[in-house]
Each structure stands twice: as structure tokens, then as C-alpha cells.
Amino acid sequence: MNKTSVILPVTLICLALAGYFLYKAPQSSSLSLEVNAGKKKKKSKEVKAMFHDQRVRYEYEMIRDGATGKIPKGIHDRELQQAYRIPLRERGGNLFLSPFGDNSYTAAGPNNIGGRTRAVVFDKRFGTGSNRVIIAGAVSGGIFRSADGGSTWTLVTPLNNIHNVTALAQDPRPGKENIWYAGGGEPYGNSASAIGAFYLGYGLLKSVDNGLTWSRVSSTFNGDLERFDDAYDIVHEIVVNPTNGHVYIAAHRRLIRSTDEGASFSTVFIGSQPSAADNGQMDIVCTNTGRLYLSVNGGLPDQDRRGVWTSSTGNSGSWTRFAGGQTIGTDSITGWRGNSYGAGGAISDVSKRIILALAPSNNNILYAFYENGLLGEGSSAKPEADLFKFDFGANTVANLSANMPDFNLQQDGIDPISVQEGYNMLVAVKPDNPNVVFVGGTNLYRSTNGFTSTTATSWIGGYQYWGTGASSASIVIYPENHPDIHNLVFDPTNANRALCATDGGLHLTDNIMATNSTTEPVAWNTINNYQTTQYYHANIQHNSTQFHFIGGMQDNSCFIRVNDDNKQIRLSFGDGGATAIAKLNSGSDFTFYVTSQLGTLVRSVPNDAIEITPNGLTDNEAGGFGDFVTYFGIDNDNPTDLYYVNFNRVFRTTNAQTATSSSGWTELTGIASQVNPSNPSGDDISIRTIELSRGPYISTHAMYFGTTKGNVFRLNDPRNAAATATPVDITPPQIKTWIADQNTFLNVADIAVNPNNDEEIMVVYSNYTVTTSGGEQTAFNIWWTNNAKSATPTWKLIEGNLTLPSIRSCAIVARKDAAGKAYSDYYVGTSVGLYSSFGVKDTLDANKPINWKREGGATLNYAVVNSLAYRPQDNTLLLGTHGNGMYYTQIPTANFLPNANTGVDDPVRNDKNFIQYSWPGITTNSLQFRIGNMFEVRKLVIMVHNLNGQLVYRNETGYQNGTIDVSRLAKGAYVLSISSGDYKQQFVRKFVKQ
Incomplete structure (x- = not known):
């Protein structure tokens, strides 16, 4: 069906005037253009009913038992009880010894629009004496109370x-x-x-x-x-x-x-x-x-x-x-x-x-x-x-x-x-x-x-x-x-x-x-500070250190947060889906991509907002061109590359800033043929998530994506891949067995890629359980591998103590400790809150159970975390909750080294055959070190960090004895690290500069 017959529940209206962000014009000002969506088709009552069914189906497929199609009995009580037993993440005393510290989460709005609300009551004594109580109930946000007439x-x-x-x-x-x-x-x-x-x-x-x-x-x-x-x-x-x-x-x-x-x-x-x-x-x-x-x-x-x-x-x-x-x-x-x-x-x-x-x-x-x-x-x-x-x-x-x-x-x-x-x-x-x-x-x-x-x-x-x-x-x-x-x-x-x-x-x-x-x-006047919106997807501007956030919400379209202003700006109508900020340099220089339910994709730039949904799409019985929540993947570090999802089909543009509905798109037919061989143009299997390698584009980059059938695929060199190129099925073997034996449908909710090493990925499934052929209910929903580019990756189950919740989103956060050693934090957003774990590979190598801890304390509570967006440049992690709006945190000691492929084993530390020793422990001017006998080492990387993890000195030399000038450092304690060029050996020692 041709795109021009797309059904829009209301005309999509997008931001279109230059200077809008600079002057913060009110939402009621004349800021809209009609999206050039072609002729609108009238919706019958039956189509409207199908439209409602699409939302139901989308959400139901996230949580049903993958084999029986039923919601597990009593699952919410059980997942909450497990969540209560999981400890909060708390700060260790010494960051060098314990990098697993707590994060502080900040509300990001929108505070100028709330989520769906059916219940609100004035206290019948309101206005009597000091009584200013109003109580409201958000459909999925909870009970809110105001003691000051609605101000807070x-x-x-x-x-x-x-x-x-x-x-x-x-x-x-x-x-x-x-x-x-x-x-x-x-x-x-x-x-x-x-x-x-x-x-x-x-x-x-x-x-x-x-x-x-x-x-x-x-x-x-x-x-x-x-x-x-x-x-x-x-x-x-x-x-x-x-x-x-x-x-x-x-x-x-x-x-x-x-x-x-x-x-x-x-x-x-x-x-x-x-x-x-x-x-x-x-x-x-x-x-x-x-x-x-x-x-x-x-x-x-x-x-x-x-x-x-x-x-x-x-x-x-x-x-x-x-x-x-x-x-x-x-x-x-x-x-x-x-x-x-x-x-x-x-x-x-x-x-x-x-x-x-x-x-x-x-x-x-x-x-x-x-x-x-x-x-x-x-x-x-x-x-x-x-x-x-x-x-x-x-x-x-x-x-x-x-x-x-x-x-x-x-x-x-x-x-x-x-x-x-x-x-x-x-x-x-x-x-x-x-x-x-x-x-x-x-x-x-x-x-x-x-x-x-x-x-x-x-x-x-x-x-x-x-x-x-x-x-x-x-x-x-x-x-x-x-x-x-x-x-x-x-x-x-x-x-x-x-x-x-x-x-x-x-x-x-x-x-x-x-x-x-x-x-x-x-x-x-819209009541502010009533943060109850329901996010499907949230995203962040990646080519900036500003706090520009964007997201698509149930019932409330797409909104954008500019800098620190929680009074967000509406970008569209309808139900929002996937979104992206490709560029936001000033009030007159921006490019956004927003979607609305059932397939509409719009690009917004100053003075123009145009629908760019590709032509020639598969439609469904509701007249839409995708799942209820429209999805696309954008290359965050190369935002001209965009991949639009039409059920099991993917359309690529490498010129997203100029593409139109009729030009600039290539269908990657090899994807549909692999995802749904019996029905390549069907709508019975959908792609629900796409994640790409980070950093300036190189030919070794990969695109990972997951489906509602439970499969995970990898497409090599996605920007340059031939249209007929076949992606590699890298689904975890146990999941693949379930799919084959049970005719199982599982929802791949999200995929996270290590920003420094695209061999390491994490995949999460949102279904609560899968009933095996023997009738046993089980849930293996968090998977990890560090050789995702091999023909048959080695997958590890990393659920640990988090076995019951529906897992909705995930992120791998690249960090470094005070000695400069790279490590990662792992985050999952669930139906009962946000959780993190540290050192997955070390834990697995030591045959120890994975230990997840709950994030955010009383700020996040047990909110449904549908979406996570991560910017590795400064370790900003954005949360889109379903009922309590947006939150974000900045995780310390960012370590973004794209295309470095740092996925190697941790170095051997303090082997005297590498570096014998350094001296003195207390110094005013310099440190010295003496090498051992590993003469196969070609290069030494010498770094000094303060105890906050900040790099204050770096030098590279050959494998030889050396002297390090620290005379310019401020007084205090520091950590010296000397690593081999291949990072297989490392010497670490603390010292004090007087």
C-alpha cells in the first residue's frame, strides 16, 4: 500500500519556526505547519476499534508468556517481593577500591504537561483555614497530593x-x-x-x-x-x-x-x-x-x-x-x-x-x-x-x-x-x-x-x-x-x-x-510539577554535552527538553514513538525526528516539518505501517544514517536530512527475508529494537536488532551493506531452542552495545515467562556476550538476583577507575524500577552469581522504566518511565574510546616481571620506576589519576626504566598506573605529592 493513504488520528503538527528555543515562545503561539502527509483517509468505527487494539496488542506482547500467551498468575506481587529484597546501590568509601557508587537522579519533566488523569478531587474543606489540599490520581503514575492548591x-x-x-x-x-x-x-x-x-x-x-x-x-x-x-x-x-x-x-x-x-x-x-x-x-x-x-x-x-x-x-x-x-x-x-x-x-x-x-x-x-x-x-x-x-x-x-x-x-x-x-x-x-x-x-x-x-x-x-x-x-x-x-x-x-x-x-x-x-x-493554566507522563521511548542529543532530551509518550505525542528547562516543548500530536535529536546547535539550527502511532515518521527543521515515511510499505488492518509504537534506529554518532522499521522490513537512508517519502530510501530486503522467511512482507513479526556501534563510522561497525519472535540479528557494515545482504542470526541458543520447540514468541525489548567495544552487547526480553514443553515457567531475560561479532557468539545469562521482572531497557556504561583501568556498569530498566550491576565479565569468570542493585531510592521507587538512552561522552543516562516522566543521572568517570575495541581480558596487575617497583611513596618532584624482564613489551602507557578519577598526567615510552615529573601536580594523593601497550600487563601504586 502506498504511503499517501496513511491514517493520521489527527494532523501531525511539528515545531517549525527558527529561534523558537532561543525565545521560548509559549506553546499557544503560531508555531505549526501542516505535515505533508498526503490525503487523509476517513476512519470507520471498525478501524478506530482496531486502532485501540493495536495499543493493547503492543503492550500485551511485551509481557505475555512467550509460549502460552497468558499473563503469569500473581506475577506482580512476586516481582515486587523480589524487588524489595534487592539492596539499593550505595557508595563505597574509596572510589579506587570500590567504583560501584550511587548515582543521583534528577527529574527532567515534562512538568508542563501531565499524563492521563481520570481522578481529581478538591478536599471538601479546601479554602477553610489553611486547607489547600487537592488529590489526583494518574492512570499509571500513582496518587499525588498537593497541599498548596496545585503549585507543588x-x-x-x-x-x-x-x-x-x-x-x-x-x-x-x-x-x-x-x-x-x-x-x-x-x-x-x-x-x-x-x-x-x-x-x-x-x-x-x-x-x-x-x-x-x-x-x-x-x-x-x-x-x-x-x-x-x-x-x-x-x-x-x-x-x-x-x-x-x-x-x-x-x-x-x-x-x-x-x-x-x-x-x-x-x-x-x-x-x-x-x-x-x-x-x-x-x-x-x-x-x-x-x-x-x-x-x-x-x-x-x-x-x-x-x-x-x-x-x-x-x-x-x-x-x-x-x-x-x-x-x-x-x-x-x-x-x-x-x-x-x-x-x-x-x-x-x-x-x-x-x-x-x-x-x-x-x-x-x-x-x-x-x-x-x-x-x-x-x-x-x-x-x-x-x-x-x-x-x-x-x-x-x-x-x-x-x-x-x-x-x-x-x-x-x-x-x-x-x-x-x-x-x-x-x-x-x-x-x-x-x-x-x-x-x-x-x-x-x-x-x-x-x-x-x-x-x-x-x-x-x-x-x-x-x-x-x-x-x-x-x-x-x-x-x-x-x-x-x-x-x-x-x-x-x-x-x-x-x-x-x-x-x-x-x-x-x-x-x-x-x-x-x-x-x-x-x-x-496547565498544572505544573505534576510529572506523570507515560514514555514509550526517550532519547538524548549525542553530539553535545547539553541536556537536550526528547521522547515519545502514550497519548501525549513527542516533547523535547532544552538544556535545563523541564517545561518541555511539544513537537507533534497523537501517541509518540521513537524520537531522535540529530542536531540542536542554536535556536535556528536543529534537526529532529519524531514519530506517531502506527508508522508516521516526521523530520523537523527550522521553517519546515515534513513527513518522510518511506513509500511502498506493508500496512495492517488498522491502516498503519508499523506497530502501535513506531520504531526507527538512528546512528547516534553519524546521524545522517537512519533505519526505519516497517514490521519485519527495514528501510535505510544515509541522507536522513534530505530524504523524502519518495527518495533517499533503500529497503534492506535481506533483513525481511531472514527475519520472516515465510512472509517477508508480512506484519506478524516485528522488529522492536535497533542498536548500532558507536563512534565515527568505520566498515567494521555493526547493527544489532531484535524481533517479537525472540531472535537477535547482526548486520555487518550497515551503512554500506548491499540491499540483499543477509544478517547473521546470533540469537542465544537457549532462546532459539524455545522458538523452535514451542513456537514461542518473545519480545526483544532492547539491546545495549558497549560504546568502546561493539563485540560486547547485552540483550533483554520483556516477557515475564516462557512455559517450557514440560509445563515449567521460566524466565531467562538478560543475556550478555563479549564476542557478538563471531558466527556463534558465546552467550551468558546474567539475570542473577533479578529473575522475575519484565525487563524493558538496558545500557552498558563505559567507565574507568582511579588507576585508569576501563570497566563497565550495566543497567536494566524493568517493570519495578532501575537496576545496575558492575563487573559482569569478572563475576562470570569467577563463577560467581550476578548481583543487581536497585537504583534511585525514593526518587525512582519502583517506576516502570520503559526506555534508557545513554550518552557515553559524559556518561549521561536518561530514563523514560511509563507514568512518572523523565529522569537522568551523570555517572562519574566517563571513558568513551570509540572504535578502540577494548574488549580484551583484564590486565595482570603488579607482576614484578613487568614492572619491579616505583619509588618514592612520598615525593615533591618526581617518581621513578624500574622495569622487569618482559622485553616482548614494546610500549608503556604511563598515567596518573587523582582519587576522583581525573587523569592529570599521561605519557608513552618504550619498555625502559623511567622518571615521571610530578612537580606541577597539586598536593595530595594520586594513583600511578603503567600499562603495556596491549593492556595485558599493568602496574598500579598510590603515592603522595607534597
Whole structure:
């Protein structure tokens, strides 16, 4: 399929003005160009569903058992328990004797945009005395608490719990307000599905000190975390009855109640198939007098349970339905489309989420907002949601559906109102006016007459409203807000002040009723310092010592961090993938590469942003040209060389700065033929990672890459290799055996190459386990070799004490000790934090177990570390976490010697046949040394380091006695090292300069 039919969920918009970095223009300024992506193809509802499936599939393939396809039972509890037992990396006393010191990790943002947030609550006492407490829950970032009205945030999720929050509730009773409840889990938009779940909840959390500390409620985590099999895996809403403190959990396909503040729970409303993961959303609200209203998904398999119900007691059997009857046109409200019916009124099971909102100033008024099953696309697009108003005081029902937002822009997924199959839905009522009603989908809308007409409706968030007749080139994000609206809450002391929760975090307005502008009536401010974004990939500028970082995030496109500014800059829309900074010299001299989901690759330079996705690609059923997270590999030290991945196919350009979609690309057909011989142009096997040799390009460089089948390959001289050149399969033999015997699929998550020696590589697999033919679950996920360029490398398993987590990323860090001896640190990012090890080869040679230690302490905790990017020039290591943004560290004693091929055995130390001795131990001017009898040594390399590892003297001589002038050195202790030219012998001794 030709590239010009690429599907873009929204038009990709990239940075395009020179001087932008220099002047730090606000994101709302006019900085975008339309990407020349060809004609857009309309997406059907079925294609949209496939699009969601692609994300699910991508994440599921990372962690499933490679043979059975199932998520291992209880794996998260087990991996956390192992993580708790692994010690933190701590500094040794003497760097020369113990180079394994601790690293300090610094948050790198973005602090001006958050990750997807469904739950946010003002403390009901907010504004009373000194109370400024707000509590928010990021879907995979944890519970955050602000004590100063949102200026600063503290992560308060307990260390021994998953960082997954979708629902929050405060006990509103006087004297009980310090009690809070939290739950997690998403059925849509994340990874929960029939084939497995990635971020499910695991029991309720409870706080009794106003959100300062939290603990799991022991009665609520009985199932298996990694699959949907428990009532608390997916919590849609929590409400506390203000009259008696009963806690109601609107879980997936059931309503659960506690009458004793969470000590025990019982089910009070349930369907016949509660363990199915689809079509089970529920919502619950409670009046000030204790009456409850419950909504049940209109696609629930139990037709007699669909609709909206009420109960004055909440007891099982006490519920009465008043909307959404079982038989259309017979026992249903006139015009109700919240139940799922097929042609001719036949029952179907298409999801129809229903959400509720009470008017705070008049609890007799209830609004019900639901998916109506219509298609908001094309020239005949219709609003995808309906709204009903129930006034129980007046005993009236009003169908307001004809007045749902439609601004006649006919932009697919944007206008008319789109709820993306229930993924983003909101209905809220202004606390002091029951006729000011807000509905949300992709965008946020306000009606000042309760949607009784279309004339009082304003577009106030999500994408920017740009006026009738605008083209897709005008699609930009509403200033300081974000598309995909999930929640809206109001300041208890000021009904005009509100917080909006979106896929981009939290946004505050001081006047939600503003009408000061025709197109942008409400002014928002994005809540800063709420670091909750979800990275797929992160990268760093390699030809600089500046802290320029770039990354692609779930839901939040690609952002760039310039220097030390954690207020990062947006570069695209959609879901981000692989990224790279090829050049960033000044505000008017830069080249970036960014990707979005399912295959789009864009190059951005001053005054231009152009899609350069190659033509002639394989596409999939969702109309994309790659996995959900688009991948490419760039040669970090030779950034004109770029390798684009199209499932199992690879396209090479050696002129990335000038390539276009139709020119500058060569398909390396030998790769696809080797990776997937039976289907070279297929999409059933994908390449998930590429790593290249470091340093100025030479013909001995190699490209290493790994696949979703579990294979690892090496392509020699990738820049110059013939298109038909066949890569060498260097898969670890045990992995290869599993693949052959079990028809195993394993996800090669990352490959690390020693920057000084491309013979040494580390390969990590992200699948939790592989079930062997004998039924045994095993996991061999971290592999190492130091002869990767041989025909059959010798692989060693280096899991050591880290056998249970999903390994997502890795890095080999080149260092040197105080004597100048080269060594390496090894890092792996996992589903439960970052870990490091030292001296892998020495440990293996000594037949000792590999010992991993946890990095980052309370800063990183047990965050999911999806991506590691390493710059060897100054040993900067960048982390992209899935839920807590970016962090980085600078590891001491960098030792970047590219193309040196330093992968030799460690030298023999202090053999008197090499160097007999040196003297004196305390000196003011010079040192002397006497050689031994190894006259085959041709050259001596003489170095002096201070105890911080800094080289202060270097000289080379022949193999002869010598004198070393140290008169210019400052007073202090030093280390003398004398090495043979081949580094096989080394003499080391400390001395003191007076």
C-alpha cells in the first residue's frame, strides 16, 4: 500500500519556526505547519476499534508468556517481593577500591504537561483555614497530593503498591473528612482486554490522614493482578454516602458496598458474567439524603440489567430501573439510545457507556450522558453522545440529545462531539446553577441553559475551536488544555474555579464562565510539577554535552527538553514513538525526528516539518505501517544514517536530512527475508529494537536488532551493506531452542552495545515467562556476550538476583577507575524500577552469581522504566518511565574510546616481571620506576589519576626504566598506573605529592 493513504488520528503538527528555543515562545503561539502527509483517509468505527487494539496488542506482547500467551498468575506481587529484597546501590568509601557508587537522579519533566488523569478531587474543606489540599490520581503514575492548591505535588502512593489510579473519593461526613478511598483499572484506552491486562487495579487504597499516607484495604485484593479476575481490578467510580458513610464501588459489571468503612464488602448489584472484561462500565452518584443512582453499560450481556437504576437503601434487590429498558419502544424512555440494539430492534452487545451527574444545588436533578452508537465522521457526522435530564422533583424527563455539540466543522474525532467509544466522557453540573452543564469527549463544552438549545453552548477545552470552515491544517490544542476530557471538579469555595483532568494531566481555570473571547472563552493554566507522563521511548542529543532530551509518550505525542528547562516543548500530536535529536546547535539550527502511532515518521527543521515515511510499505488492518509504537534506529554518532522499521522490513537512508517519502530510501530486503522467511512482507513479526556501534563510522561497525519472535540479528557494515545482504542470526541458543520447540514468541525489548567495544552487547526480553514443553515457567531475560561479532557468539545469562521482572531497557556504561583501568556498569530498566550491576565479565569468570542493585531510592521507587538512552561522552543516562516522566543521572568517570575495541581480558596487575617497583611513596618532584624482564613489551602507557578519577598526567615510552615529573601536580594523593601497550600487563601504586 502506498504511503499517501496513511491514517493520521489527527494532523501531525511539528515545531517549525527558527529561534523558537532561543525565545521560548509559549506553546499557544503560531508555531505549526501542516505535515505533508498526503490525503487523509476517513476512519470507520471498525478501524478506530482496531486502532485501540493495536495499543493493547503492543503492550500485551511485551509481557505475555512467550509460549502460552497468558499473563503469569500473581506475577506482580512476586516481582515486587523480589524487588524489595534487592539492596539499593550505595557508595563505597574509596572510589579506587570500590567504583560501584550511587548515582543521583534528577527529574527532567515534562512538568508542563501531565499524563492521563481520570481522578481529581478538591478536599471538601479546601479554602477553610489553611486547607489547600487537592488529590489526583494518574492512570499509571500513582496518587499525588498537593497541599498548596496545585503549585507543588507529592507522590503519596505507598512503595509496595502499583501506581494505578482511576477513582478517588472522600468521606464527606463531618469529622470523617480525613478518610479517602482510591481504586484503579481501565477497560478502554489502556491495556485491559480479553487477551490480558497491563495496568489493572489491585484492591482499594485507603487513607485516614487526609491523603498523606495510604495503605491497601486487606479485604479487596484477592485475585491475580495481571488478569481481570477480581471485582477491584477495574474501579470506575467510588462514592461515599454522606448520611451513613457507606462506601460504594462501581466496579466492572458489579456494584460493591462496605458498611464498615472498608473493613468488609458485599455485592449489591451484579450481572451474570462479572468476569468478562468488555462492556462493563458503571457509574454511581449519591444525593445529600442518601438516594443512589447507578448506571450500567448499555451493552452488558444481561439485557435486563442495562440502563439507569435507583435505590434509597443500596441493598441488594432494592434497585429500580427508570431508564434504558430491556425492550426498545416498550419499556424504555422515548428516544433513549443508551441500550445496544441491532437492526430492527434486535439485541446486540455493542458497548454504550452511561455516566451520571447530580446538580449539587438541586439533587432532584440528574443528568445521564451516554454513547448513542452514532458515527461522528464524514460529511454526515453526528454527535456520538446523548444527554437526558431527569427532574425527580417535577417528575419530568427531558431528552436534550438534539442539542449536543456540533459546530459544523465536520472534523473526524473532533467535531461534532466525539467520545471515542466511551474512552473519554464527562458530564458535570456547576455547583451553584443546575442549568450550567458541561459535557466532554475529545473536547470540553459548556451550556448555560442546560443544553435546552444549541445557542448557549461554548467550546471551552480539548482542541482549539477555530471557527466555521477551517481546514485540518488549523487543528491545534486549546491553549493550556488538552484533548480527551475525563473529569471536571470545582473549588468548594468558588464555583467559577475548576480543575479539568485530561490525557494531558490537570488544567485550572479561575473563571469557567468566562466569555471574553469568541473562539477561546475560558482561559486555562496547565498544572505544573505534576510529572506523570507515560514514555514509550526517550532519547538524548549525542553530539553535545547539553541536556537536550526528547521522547515519545502514550497519548501525549513527542516533547523535547532544552538544556535545563523541564517545561518541555511539544513537537507533534497523537501517541509518540521513537524520537531522535540529530542536531540542536542554536535556536535556528536543529534537526529532529519524531514519530506517531502506527508508522508516521516526521523530520523537523527550522521553517519546515515534513513527513518522510518511506513509500511502498506493508500496512495492517488498522491502516498503519508499523506497530502501535513506531520504531526507527538512528546512528547516534553519524546521524545522517537512519533505519526505519516497517514490521519485519527495514528501510535505510544515509541522507536522513534530505530524504523524502519518495527518495533517499533503500529497503534492506535481506533483513525481511531472514527475519520472516515465510512472509517477508508480512506484519506478524516485528522488529522492536535497533542498536548500532558507536563512534565515527568505520566498515567494521555493526547493527544489532531484535524481533517479537525472540531472535537477535547482526548486520555487518550497515551503512554500506548491499540491499540483499543477509544478517547473521546470533540469537542465544537457549532462546532459539524455545522458538523452535514451542513456537514461542518473545519480545526483544532492547539491546545495549558497549560504546568502546561493539563485540560486547547485552540483550533483554520483556516477557515475564516462557512455559517450557514440560509445563515449567521460566524466565531467562538478560543475556550478555563479549564476542557478538563471531558466527556463534558465546552467550551468558546474567539475570542473577533479578529473575522475575519484565525487563524493558538496558545500557552498558563505559567507565574507568582511579588507576585508569576501563570497566563497565550495566543497567536494566524493568517493570519495578532501575537496576545496575558492575563487573559482569569478572563475576562470570569467577563463577560467581550476578548481583543487581536497585537504583534511585525514593526518587525512582519502583517506576516502570520503559526506555534508557545513554550518552557515553559524559556518561549521561536518561530514563523514560511509563507514568512518572523523565529522569537522568551523570555517572562519574566517563571513558568513551570509540572504535578502540577494548574488549580484551583484564590486565595482570603488579607482576614484578613487568614492572619491579616505583619509588618514592612520598615525593615533591618526581617518581621513578624500574622495569622487569618482559622485553616482548614494546610500549608503556604511563598515567596518573587523582582519587576522583581525573587523569592529570599521561605519557608513552618504550619498555625502559623511567622518571615521571610530578612537580606541577597539586598536593595530595594520586594513583600511578603503567600499562603495556596491549593492556595485558599493568602496574598500579598510590603515592603522595607534597
